[in-house]
Amino acid sequence: MVSCCSVEKVPEEKKESLKVIALAGNPNVGKTTIFNALTGLRQHVGNWPGVTVEKKEGIMKYREKEFLVVDLPGTYSLTANSIDELIARNFILSGNADVVVDIVDASCLMRNLFLTMEIFEMGVKKVVIALNKIDIARKRGVRFDVKKMEKILGVPVIPTNAKEGAGVEELKRVIANMAEGKITTNPVIPVYEEPIEREIEHISSLLRGTPLEEMYNIRWLAIKLLTRDQEVIKLVLNYLGPGKMDEILKHISELEVHYKRSLDIVIANQKYEFIDKLMHQFVIHFGEVKETFSDQIDRVLTHPAYGILGLLGVFYVLFKFVFTIGTPMQEFLDNTFASFGEFVAGFIGNEAVRGLIVEGVIGGVGSVLSFFPLVFLLFIAMSVLEDSGYMARAAVVMERIMRKFGLPGKSFIPMVLAFGCNVPAIMATRTLEDERDRILTMLINPLVPCSARMVVITFLAGAFFSDHKALMAVSIYAISLFLALLSALILGKFVIKGEESPFVIELPEYSLPSWKVAVVHSWERSKEFLRKAGTIILLGSVAIWYLSNYPEPIGSGLSYAEKLGKVFEPFTMLMGLDWKAAVSLIFGIIAKENVIATYGIIYGIGESEEALISLMQSAMTGLQAFVLALVTTLYIPCIATIGAIRAEGGNKWALVASAYNLMLASAVGVLVYNIGLLLGF
Amino acid sequence: MLMYVRLTQMREGERGIVVDIHGGHRARQRLLGMGIAPGTKIVVVKSGRPGPYIIAIGNTRIALGQGVAEKIIVRREL
Numbered sequence: 116m117v118s119c120c121s122v123e124k125v126p127e128e129k130k131e132s133l134k135v136i137a138l139a140g141n142p143n144v145g146k147t148t149i150f151n152a153l154t155g156l157r158q159h160v161g162n163w164p165g166v167t168v169e170k171k172e173g174i175m176k177y178r179e180k181e182f183l184v185v186d187l188p189g190t191y192s193l194t195a196n197s198i199d200e201l202i203a204r205n206f207i208l209s210g211n212a213d214v215v216v217d218i219v220d221a222s223c224l225m226r227n228l229f230l231t232m233e234i235f236e237m238g239v240k241k242v243v244i245a246l247n248k249i250d251i252a253r254k255r256g257v258r259f260d261v262k263k264m265e266k267i268l269g270v271p272v273i274p275t276n277a278k279e280g281a282g283v284e285e286l287k288r289v290i291a292n293m294a295e296g297k298i299t300t301n302p303v304i305p306v307y308e309e310p311i312e313r314e315i316e317h318i319s320s321l322l323r324g325t326p327l328e329e330m331y332n333i334r335w336l337a338i339k340l341l342t343r344d345q346e347v348i349k350l351v352l353n354y355l356g357p358g359k360m361d362e363i364l365k366h367i368s369e370l371e372v373h374y375k376r377s378l379d380i381v382i383a384n385q386k387y388e389f390i391d392k393l394m395h396q397f398v399i400h401f402g403e404v405k406e407t408f409s410d411q412i413d414r415v416l417t418h419p420a421y422g423i424l425g426l427l428g429v430f431y432v433l434f435k436f437v438f439t440i441g442t443p444m445q446e447f448l449d450n451t452f453a454s455f456g457e458f459v460a461g462f463i464g465n466e467a468v469r470g471l472i473v474e475g476v477i478g479g480v481g482s483v484l485s486f487f488p489l490v491f492l493l494f495i496a497m498s499v500l501e502d503s504g505y506m507a508r509a510a511v512v513m514e515r516i517m518r519k520f521g522l523p524g525k526s527f528i529p530m531v532l533a534f535g536c537n538v539p540a541i542m543a544t545r546t547l548e549d550e551r552d553r554i555l556t557m558l559i560n561p562l563v564p565c566s567a568r569m570v571v572i573t574f575l576a577g578a579f580f581s582d583h584k585a586l587m588a589v590s591i592y593a594i595s596l597f598l599a600l601l602s603a604l605i606l607g608k609f610v611i612k613g614e615e616s617p618f619v620i621e622l623p624e625y626s627l628p629s630w631k632v633a634v635v636h637s638w639e640r641s642k643e644f645l646r647k648a649g650t651i652i653l654l655g656s657v658a659i660w661y662l663s664n665y666p667e668p669i670g671s672g673l674s675y676a677e678k679l680g681k682v683f684e685p686f687t688m689l690m691g692l693d694w695k696a697a698v699s700l701i702f703g704i705i706a707k708e709n710v711i712a713t714y715g716i717i718y719g720i721g722e723s724e725e726a727l728i729s730l731m732q733s734a735m736t737g738l739q740a741f742v743l744a745l746v747t748t749l750y751i752p753c754i755a756t757i758g759a760i761r762a763e764g765g766n767k768w769a770l771v772a773s774a775y776n777l778m779l780a781s782a783v784g785v786l787v788y789n790i791g792l793l794l795g796f
Numbered sequence: 797m798l799m800y801v802r803l804t805q806m807r808e809g810e811r812g813i814v815v816d817i818h819g820g821h822r823a824r825q826r827l828l829g830m831g832i833a834p835g836t837k838i839v840v841v842k843s844g845r846p847g848p849y850i851i852a853i854g855n856t857r858i859a860l861g862q863g864v865a866e867k868i869i870v871r872r873e874l
Contacts, residue, residue, distance in 0.1 A: 192829030196822050223856045226831030255855060343821065380817055383828035384835055404852055410841050417848055417859065511848045511859045518861075617823035618861030619830060622850065 133183040134294040135211055136175065139203060139234060140218035141227055142189035143623040145247045148277040149218055150186045151632055153287060160639040163202050165765070169545055171639075177291040185212070191226070193233045195346040198550040207237055208331065213294045216286070218245045221252035221259070221274070224398070228390045229383075231268070235302040238332030241293050242270045242302060245286055249274040251624075256402035264397040269301040278629070304334070305389040307382065310373060314341060314366055321363065325354045341367055342379035409624050413508065422512035429505065430531050437492045438535045438566075444488035452481025470664055471657070479656030482706065483649045486538050486755055490644050493532065493539035494637035497546055502628030506546065507620050514618055520600045521607035523547060523618070526556040530599075533563035537752060541759040542644060555603060555611050557764050558772050561752035562599035562779075564592055567707040571747045574711050578728045579740040587741065595748050598779065610771075648758030651769075655754035659705050669698075670719045676701060677717070690746065690784035691739045691792075703747055705754055710747050738791040742784050750780035803849060803860070803868040806840045812870035813837055819867035830858060832868065 136153075140146045150158075154173025163170045171186040187206055188199035195201055207215060217234055219227035234242060246261070265272045271289050275282030292298050306312065318337035322328060327336060327350070339347040340363060352360050367378060374381045415421050456473040463469035500506045506525070514524035525547050532540035540560050547553045564572065572591050573584075580587040659676075667673035680698035687697045699713040711727075720726045735743070751773045752760070761769035798805075806812060814836040817824050827833070831853050842850035847862035860868075 190829070191831075192825065194825045194829065196825050223831075223854045225854060226856060229829065229831065342825075376816065377821075377824070379821070379825060379828060380834060383833045387831075387833050387835055402855075404839060404854060406841070406852075410850075410852075410857065413850060413857070414842055417842065417850065419846075507859070514848065514861060515846060617819075617826055617864045618848070618859075619823075619826055619832075619864055620859050621830065622857040622859050624855075624857075 133174075133181055134213040136182050136184045136290055136294065137206060137212035137215045138184065138186045138218060139207065139215055139230065140189060141191050141220065141230060143621055144189070144218050144220040144227065145277050146186065146189055146218050147632060147636075148629070149216075149245055149247060149275065149283075149286075150184065151635065152277050152280060152283040153290075154184050156635060158635070158639060160636070160643050162643075162763075166198055166202070166550065168198055168202055168550070169640075175287065175290070177287045180291060182291065182294060190230065192230060193237075194342075195344050197548070199548065201346070204237075207234060207239060212239075212241075214241045214243060214290050215239055216243050216245055216290060218247050221246045221249045222255060222257065224252075224257075224394060225387065225390055228394070229386060232305050232386055232390060235304055236332070236338060237335045240300050240302060242300060243286070243289050243293060244268065244270055244272045245277075245282070246272050246274045247277055249282070250276045250279070252402075256400060258399040260397045260399055267303060267393055267396050269303045271298065271300070303393065305386050307385045307389075310370060311341065311378070311382065311385065314370055317366065318363055321355060321359055322351070327351065327354050338382065341370070342382055343367065343377070407624075412625065413622060416505075416508045417511045419512075419515070422508070426509055426512050429500075429509070430528075433496045433500070434531065434535060436496055437489060437532070437539065441489040441492045445485045448485040448488070449481060452477055452484070456481070470660060474664075475657035475660035476653070478660070479653040480649075482656065482755065483645060483652045483758075486536075486648075487641055487645060489536055489539045490542055491637050491641040493543060494640045495633050497528075497543055498633035498636055499628045501546065502626070502632065504623045504625045507622050510620055511622070518618070520603040522556060522603050523549065523552045526552060529556050529560055530563055533560050533565060535566055537561055537563070537565050537756040538644075538648075538759045541756060541763055542640070544763060551607075551611050554764055554768055555607050557760055557768060558606055558611075558775065559599045559602045561756055561760075561772060561776055562595050562602060562749065564595055564748050565707070567753065568748050570708045571703075571710050572744050575740045575744045578731060579735070579737045587744075591741075591744050591748055594745060594783070598749065598783070602775075602779070606775075644759065644762055647762030648755065651758040651761055652754050655705060655757075659702060663702070669716055686781075690742050690781070690788040691736075692743060692746070692784075693734075695734075696739075696743055700747065700750060703753070704751055707747060707753050710743075736796070738788065738796040741791070742788045745787060746780045746784045749776060749783060751777050799872055801870055801872060803838075803840075803851070803865045803870050804843075804845070804847075804862065806843055806870060806872070808840055808843045810840050811837070811873040812840075813873065814868060815871050816869040817867055818869070819864070823864055823867065827864070827868070831856065832858070837873075838870065 138146055138150055150171060150173065153175045158171060158173030161170050162168065168188055173184045175182045175184045185206070187203040190200045190203050193200055193204040206212065215234060217231050219231060231244065261272055261274055273282055273286045273289055275286055277283060289298065315334060315337045318340055319333045322333045322336055336347055336351060340351060371378055416425050456477040459477060460469050460473045463472060509528065510524040512524065513527040517524050517527055528546065529540040529543045532543055537560055541557055544553045544556045547556060572588050576584045576587040662676040662679065663669040663674055665675055669676055676698050677694070679701060680694035683697040684694040687693070695714060695717050698717060699710045702713040703710040714731060715727050718727065718730050720730070757769050757773055760772050800815065814832055815834055817827055817832070836853055839852040840849070841852050841857060842848070845862065847865060848859040849865040850857055850859050
């Protein structure tokens with residue numbers, strides 16, 4: 116867990132010697148664009164250690180010198196209330212950054228300077244302000260005296276328009292000079308009303324002389340204590356002990372009585388007033404707030420009825436884009452690897468080695484790579500949705516509906532994508548801001564039937580319910596979607612701690628997305644997927660290959676897979692499924708469509724669908740087929756989905772998702788089978 | 797007409813100044829960071845149950861759910 120005092124060192128490798136530049140700023144200020152402008156295409160996307168928050172790093176080059184640029188999560192403030200804010204705050208506190216670049220949106224300076232003041236209050240000296248979107252601010256009639264702004268804020272201010280590349284060279288120059296100690300700064304520190312200042316001084320006097328003085332800025336700790344920051348309270352308690360802490364808390368309560376409200380409000384209020392006074396010194400003209408065209412569009416796009424129509428339209432296009440282009444590419448890669456496997460097989464004499472390499476390794480790598488197009492296209496689509504500003508509107512529209520199940524509006528997106536494939540769907544959960552929401556959405560995602568499971572469902576529906584095909588398929592879908600939403604409610608209450616995030620979201624102005632940004636990022640993100648999900652998919656394929664070929668190939672009744680099936684049979688019989696179903700379900704973990712193919716292998720009839728249907732019909736009742744379809748839909752996610760959950764959420768949640776789905780499928784399978792028997796099916 | 801109202805009671809096009817924020821620590825801190833603090837001037841862009849409410853603060857637009865919007869106390873500017 117990330118805490119206030121855990122100081123992460125900048126990780127790994129060659130980077131040790133490089134000076135570190137951290138980018139901080141509010142969401143939607145063009146931080147990504149600045150990051151790209153500074154680093155070009157030399158970047159790497161990963162996760163912050165132990166959490167599901169994306170971390171971007173890149174190399175900036177200035178006059179033959181290299182610098183490591185770390186993009187901190189976009190945040191409005193640096194409280195302890197969200198994982199994003201804690202990450203940004205801990206990184207700045209750690210002192211690992213040689214320079215902090217604070218990117219502020221010139222068109223809404225007041226709010227942006229709030230974060231700037233928080234950074235200054237932490238005692239960070241080496242700060243450069245990138246005054247971005249200067250063009251938009253000018254268009255709205257806002258005029259600055261930049262020289263004066265620098266003087267008043269006490270740090271360099273570089274006007275930029277990162278989209279066009281304006282000001283970027285100058286920004287690089289100032290960053291490089293500051294990293295090398297050639298620029299001195301004197302950041303302005305907010306001053307509060309006398310009662311607050313007196314208490315800050317009182318707390319500071321208690322903190323002075325403790326080891327905390329060496330590690331943190333005392334004034335910052337004092338201010339955070341006043342706002343009852345839980346992380347800082349814990350930290351200070353360790354050093355001061357409960358006695359003095361109680362005294363501090365008593366003082367805070369007295370002040371709260373004096374102001375008749377919590378001090379976080381009072382301090383924020385006074386900080387904004389302080390910023391307002393500063394701004395009056397360097398803003399020559401403030402511009403007018405007018406209703407914009409964007410506001411008119413928003414009235415429609417966030418409307419409860421029209422908004423949903425718009426959303427459906429957008430998602431239809433998105434779904435088409437990802438799956439119409441991606442699926443043929445996926446099949447092409449699959450086939451290519453299959454032929455490549457056959458080609459390689461011709462050169463290997465030893466049967467065991469051939470099997471391992473062709474089926475295990477090439478098959479495994481092939482199935483990993485075959486997901487690459489889907490994941491890549493999905494990331495492009497997400498990137499375009501985010502950059503255009505539509506994503507925030509989609510979140511607004513779905514908020515009320517999803518919130519009934521304890522999910523935020525945005526979690527609708529991964530749910531829809533899951534009907535195509537759960538792998539890109541789970542990768543899409545990273546667009547959710549809140550860690551709790553992300554994990555919850557990830558856990559219920561496998562319960563939405565993907566297209567591979569649709570294959571199994573429709574096959575069994577056709578074979579056993581020829582008169583009521585659609586009814587059978589729809590009821591499987593209905594049951595699993597119901598369970599997905601029910602799980603969201605239950606897991607959200609009992610398994611994943613943390614309160615629901617209040618619904619407040621900025622609606623950034625609509626803008627044309629940059630294709631270059633979308634492609635570069637999607638490429639990096641997809642590579643990260645390959646790296647993280649790849650290992651588990653590959654290992655899974657090798658394991659299944661081994662089980663099905665030793666000591667005798669499957670179909671002989673002697674393979675480990677079949678033996679394993681018989682071990683599980685007493686258990687699966689509770690839901691009316693014999694060992695053949697158990698084996699098929701084991702193979703279904705590789706890819707769910709294998710459930711049917713495995714029956715073909717066990718019966719030794721290969722790919723003949725008609726023969727398979729008649730054999731299965733004689734071995735199974737309709738009720739058993741229904742249960743098989745249901746269990747196939749619900750049990751352990753396929754290995755690629757597990758890999759995706761692992762890539763996004765880590766081992767723990769991959770395990771939780773697998774275990775939860777398995778338990779759910781067993782319970783539902785047993786229940787449905789026995790109710791079915793009672794009803795006489 | 798009432799001078800001090802909840803944000804949810806404001807009509808589209810009305811202007812006001814935030815005077816207080818109720819609610820839990822977390823919701824409050826989120827609002828404060830986003831620039832919704834006592835003293836902030838707002839214009840209501842979209843209003844009406846069951847939300848979302850959209851307000852303009854300077855050039856920023858912020859959408860709020862019904863629950864959060866009820867916690868924001870505003871002084872109407874006539």
